[in-house]
Amino acid sequence: MNENSVVIITGANSGMGKATTIEVAKTGANVVMLCRNQSRGKEAFNEVKKITKNNKVKFMLCDLGSRQSIHDFVTEFKKRYDRLDVLINNAGVILPGRHETVDGYELQFGVNHLGHFLLTNLLLDLLISSQPSRVVNVSSGAHKSGKIYFDDVNLTKNYRIFRAYAQSKLANIMFTYELASRLKDTNVTVNCLHPGAVATSIGINRDTGFGKFITGILKPFFNTPEKGAETAIYLAMSDEIEGVSGKYFIRKKQVQSSENSYDQEAAKKLWKLSEEMTGLSVNK
Numbered sequence: 589m590n591e592n593s594v595v596i597i598t599g600a601n602s603g604m605g606k607a608t609t610i611e612v613a614k615t616g617a618n619v620v621m622l623c624r625n626q627s628r629g630k631e632a633f634n635e636v637k638k639i640t641k642n643n644k645v646k647f648m649l650c651d652l653g654s655r656q657s658i659h660d661f662v663t664e665f666k667k668r669y670d671r672l673d674v675l676i677n678n679a680g681v682i683l684p685g686r687h688e689t690v691d692g693y694e695l696q697f698g699v700n701h702l703g704h705f706l707l708t709n710l711l712l713d714l715l716i717s718s719q720p721s722r723v724v725n726v727s728s729g730a731h732k733s734g735k736i737y738f739d740d741v742n743l744t745k746n747y748r749i750f751r752a753y754a755q756s757k758l759a760n761i762m763f764t765y766e767l768a769s770r771l772k773d774t775n776v777t778v779n780c781l782h783p784g785a786v787a788t789s790i791g792i793n794r795d796t797g798f799g800k801f802i803t804g805i806l807k808p809f810f811n812t813p814e815k816g817a818e819t820a821i822y823l824a825m826s827d828e829i830e831g832v833s834g835k836y837f838i839r840k841k842q843v844q845s846s847e848n849s850y851d852q853e854a855a856k857k858l859w860k861l862s863e864e865m866t867g868l869s870v871n872k
């Protein structure tokens with residue numbers, strides 16, 4: 589990473605996304621904070637600029653639950669930048685009750701997986717032309733109880749909050765392995781991680797504040813966002829993992845993910861389904 593590097597961080601206004609943004613911005617790199625909400629994004633952007641004194645930090649709006657918004661973001665990004673060195677897919681959502689994205693998909697699968705799937709694919713040309721470059725996907729240990737419900741991926745029947753979250757986080761890992769395999773002849777690396785249990789705003793409904801109480805109780809037992817962000821920062825910037833791709837990390841160490849996350853046939857099936865759901869297959 590150097591002062592010419594260009595880095596996108598999704599969900600950069602809160603929790604680990606903000607902590608990661610601050611560390612990356614301290615290097616002097618061009619950092620684009622992808623945020624979905626104008627006022628939350630602007631507030632975090634001002635804070636990051638104040639702390640890091642990096643005037644090359646920018647803030648751009650994008651809702652990862654909307655195909656149109658992702659396309660608009662990528663179009664605007666490509667007008668402003670001609671390279672992309674690191675893409676950190678950090679944004680994530682977990683919310684009680686079944687919700688849907690703007691495009692009508694189950695919220696957690698839609699944002700956590702499909703949003704990042706589309707974003708990454710639309711930025712692949714830039715990642716390849718800027719190589720060596722990196723994609724970092726923030727998953728979760730929750731993937732271990734996950735399964736991809738191919739017959740009802742939107743969980744219209746038997747919705748459970750944790751089932752939806754675990755499915756989306758397993759999808760993050762399968763996407764990582766499949767993308768790494770597709771890019772094996774390039775110098776674009778793709779890795780994923782579990783950040784640990786971290787006291788952030790995850791699980792808190794941004795509109796109603798519901799969930800604050802539970803998060804508040806758990807806070808003393810959880811890591812800080814700064815600590816939680818360490819592995820993502822490591823995967824984004826460290827020379828130690830140059831050339832390493834298609835791996836899962838916890839506490840900056842390569843570890844095994846769940847057995848079903850290595851199912852290559854399922855990963856290909858998920859890729860095809862994701863292409864269809866995001867409209868990517870239309871242009872093929």
Ligand SMILES: NC(=O)c1ccc[n+]([C@@H]2O[C@H](COP(=O)([O-])OP(=O)(O)OC[C@H]3O[C@@H](n4cnc5c(N)ncnc54)[C@H](OP(=O)(O)O)[C@@H]3O)[C@@H](O)[C@H]2O)c1
Pocket residue numbers: 598599600601602603604605622623624625628650651652653678679680681699726727728729782783784785786787788789790791794
């Ligand atoms: N905290 C943990 O214990 C833990 C454990 C394992 C994995 N993780 C993973 O770590 C990552 C970071 O989460 P966090 O714990 O730092 O949570 P957080 O504080 O809630 O941050 C999540 C970020 O994602 C953004 N986001 C949510 N929906 C979005 C959308 N539709 N479009 C664009 N951005 C969206 C949020 O924006 P708003 O603020 O505007 O809503 C926020 O910036 C997530 O992928 C999460 O699954 C967390």
